[in-house]
Amino acid sequence: MNNFSYTQAGSAKEATAIRKANPQAAYIAGGTTLLDLMKANLEEHPQLVDINMLPFRGIEQTPDGLRIGAMERMSDVGENPLVLQQYPAISESLLLAASPQLRNMASIGGNILQRTRCGYFRDAAFPCNKRVPGSGCPALQGDNHNLAILGTSDACIATSYPGDLSVALAALDAVLTLENQKGKQRRVPVTEFYLLPGKTPQKETMLEPGELIVAVTIPAAVHARRSTYLKVRERASYAYALASAAVGLDVQGGTIRSARVALGGVGAQPWRSREAEKILTGAPATEATFRAAAAAALRGAQPRSENRYKVELAQNTLVQALQKVAG
Amino acid sequence: MSNHSEPTSGASELRPDDGSRRSFMKQAGGILGLALAPPFISQAERLTAFSKTVEGVSAMRLNVNGTVRTIQAEPRVTLLDALREYLDLTGTKKGCDHGQCGACTVHIDGRRVNSCLTLAVMNQGKEITTIEGLAKGEDLHPMQEAFIKHDGFQCGYCTPGQIMSGVACVREGHANSEAEIREYMSGNLCRCGAYPNIVAAVREVAGKGKV
Numbered sequence: 001m002n003n004f005s006y007t008q009a010g011s012a013k014e015a016t017a018i019r020k021a022n023p024q025a026a027y028i029a030g031g032t033t034l035l036d037l038m039k040a041n042l043e044e045h046p047q048l049v050d051i052n053m054l055p056f057r058g059i060e061q062t063p064d065g066l067r068i069g070a071m072e073r074m075s076d077v078g079e080n081p082l083v084l085q086q087y088p089a090i091s092e093s094l095l096l097a098a099s100p101q102l103r104n105m106a107s108i109g110g111n112i113l114q115r116t117r118c119g120y121f122r123d124a125a126f127p128c129n130k131r132v133p134g135s136g137c138p139a140l141q142g143d144n145h146n147l148a149i150l151g152t153s154d155a156c157i158a159t160s161y162p163g164d165l166s167v168a169l170a171a172l173d174a175v176l177t178l179e180n181q182k183g184k185q186r187r188v189p190v191t192e193f194y195l196l197p198g199k200t201p202q203k204e205t206m207l208e209p210g211e212l213i214v215a216v217t218i219p220a221a222v223h224a225r226r227s228t229y230l231k232v233r234e235r236a237s238y239a240y241a242l243a244s245a246a247v248g249l250d251v252q253g254g255t256i257r258s259a260r261v262a263l264g265g266v267g268a269q270p271w272r273s274r275e276a277e278k279i280l281t282g283a284p285a286t287e288a289t290f291r292a293a294a295a296a297a298l299r300g301a302q303p304r305s306e307n308r309y310k311v312e313l314a315q316n317t318l319v320q321a322l323q324k325v326a327g
Numbered sequence: 328m329s330n331h332s333e334p335t336s337g338a339s340e341l342r343p344d345d346g347s348r349r350s351f352m353k354q355a356g357g358i359l360g361l362a363l364a365p366p367f368i369s370q371a372e373r374l375t376a377f378s379k380t381v382e383g384v385s386a387m388r389l390n391v392n393g394t395v396r397t398i399q400a401e402p403r404v405t406l407l408d409a410l411r412e413y414l415d416l417t418g419t420k421k422g423c424d425h426g427q428c429g430a431c432t433v434h435i436d437g438r439r440v441n442s443c444l445t446l447a448v449m450n451q452g453k454e455i456t457t458i459e460g461l462a463k464g465e466d467l468h469p470m471q472e473a474f475i476k477h478d479g480f481q482c483g484y485c486t487p488g489q490i491m492s493g494v495a496c497v498r499e500g501h502a503n504s505e506a507e508i509r510e511y512m513s514g515n516l517c518r519c520g521a522y523p524n525i526v527a528a529v530r531e532v533a534g535k536g537k538v
Contacts, residue, residue: 099514
């Protein structure tokens with residue numbers, strides 16, 4: 001890890017001003033992603049700006065839905081009674097992620113900005129278009145068993161966001177509140193926050209330099225209360241998803257009134273499937289419907305040499321999740 | 328905060344003079360550290376005012392196991408390295424150093440965390456508890472007793488982290504069944520595979536409600 005200076009910021013204004021003066025500086029909250037990457041020399045920053053004192057706290061009801069401060073920790077949000085009752089998929093996505101220790105440390109904002117687990121990205125000995133733009137992508141012909149099959153490009157096939165929370169957030173129409181260096185706030189849906197790799201896989205989100213995540217707000221809905229997050233891994237716990245599904249259904253009299261579907265572990269970014277939702281909405285809540293929706297969600301899949309299994313795995317994961325919430 | 332009055336100017340005063348290799352290495356490091364240290368200004372106190380930048384070797388005050396101790400260290404020193412290399416609290420182990428194995432688990436303000444993924448400088452003013460802080464004198468903590476009784480280890484390297492995590496697991500209320508214990512202890516790996524005995528130890532302590 002390179003040497004750096006450390007500054008504790010007392011306000012968003014201070015934090016963004018420091019970043020403006022020193023564009024190579026990085027914000028640090030829980031540190032679980034940043035220090036991991038810095039220890040591996042994958043990121044180097046001359047200055048770290050501690051944003052833990054910023055008032056981006058609280059889990060509260062608002063007219064727009066439940067508002068969760070970006071500095072809240074994964075464990076606290078996952079176990080919050082409001083989240084558990086109104087947004088089970090959010091709670092489950094948090095509590096099925098990482099380990100209890102990491103969940104006690106990692107902030108919601110940091111979780112949303114976590115970076116890929118692609119082995120080539122995480123080993124500086126290899127080329128990687130995300131890490132060194134234009135250097136190439138060994139994963140295309142290499143070990144891609146845990147990489148993406150949807151939304152990829154010839155430049156990058158990583159699951160750029162490898163986590164769980166943003167998959168559930170994308171499914172349930174969550175909106176991020178961001179604050180830039182001028183102190184101006186804007187709201188961006190999670191589904192628009194992440195960028196597909198295209199020719200610029202190094203650009204992962206639409207966050208401006210120095211911009212901070214303030215909070216995430218999740219609208220209330222029947223399909224949010226009746227939601228779940230199903231995660232399939234290589235071991236029973238403490239692993240990233242090979243495939244996951246965040247789903248919410250409003251079923252009345254056997255008919256699906258509204259549906260929300262997002263997939264994790266298979267998309268270049270958290271993968272909201274409006275194709276699947278279209279098939280589900282208005283249809284009977286039966287396995288045949290769920291199978292048709294799953295097929296639609298994976299229709300555009302582009303598997304590579306070692307991740308063809310994900311096409312079927314993701315479909316079965318989605319069907320099982322839908323069966324669970326359909327009850 | 329039982330012993331707040333320990334005025335220390337550097338890690339060198341805190342070392343037991345046991346003549347071990349570890350002690351020698353650190354004394355050498357300490358002399359070098361002292362030579363590089365800037366003229367004495369209280370960086371730790373400046374931290375209480377916002378937007379003060381800490382650069383290079385500076386004083387940090389850490390409240391570990393109820394005692395406030397001062398070290399001279401760079402901002403990049405992790406809490407784990409501060410404990411092991413600056414405070415000689417080597418009970419906390421370095422396994423992967425990337426938050427994947429749990430050997431470095433300590434409690435900060437009562438919550439279990441991976442000390443390898445947090446900076447010492449960020450943990451000033453917080454209550455840090457390590458494996459050395461669990462026993463009361465000669466009386467072992469119930470979790471330590473249970474690990475001995477159930478043979479919850481072989482090589483012992485992961486054990487301090489397992490015990491710190493086990494104590495937190497019970498306190499959090501996440502030790503109500505074997506399945507729940509396994510899930511909530513999954514952040515602590517044991518390459519010897521002592522898991523059944525670790526689960527038995529945590530389960531016994533949870534059942535007795537004495538943490």
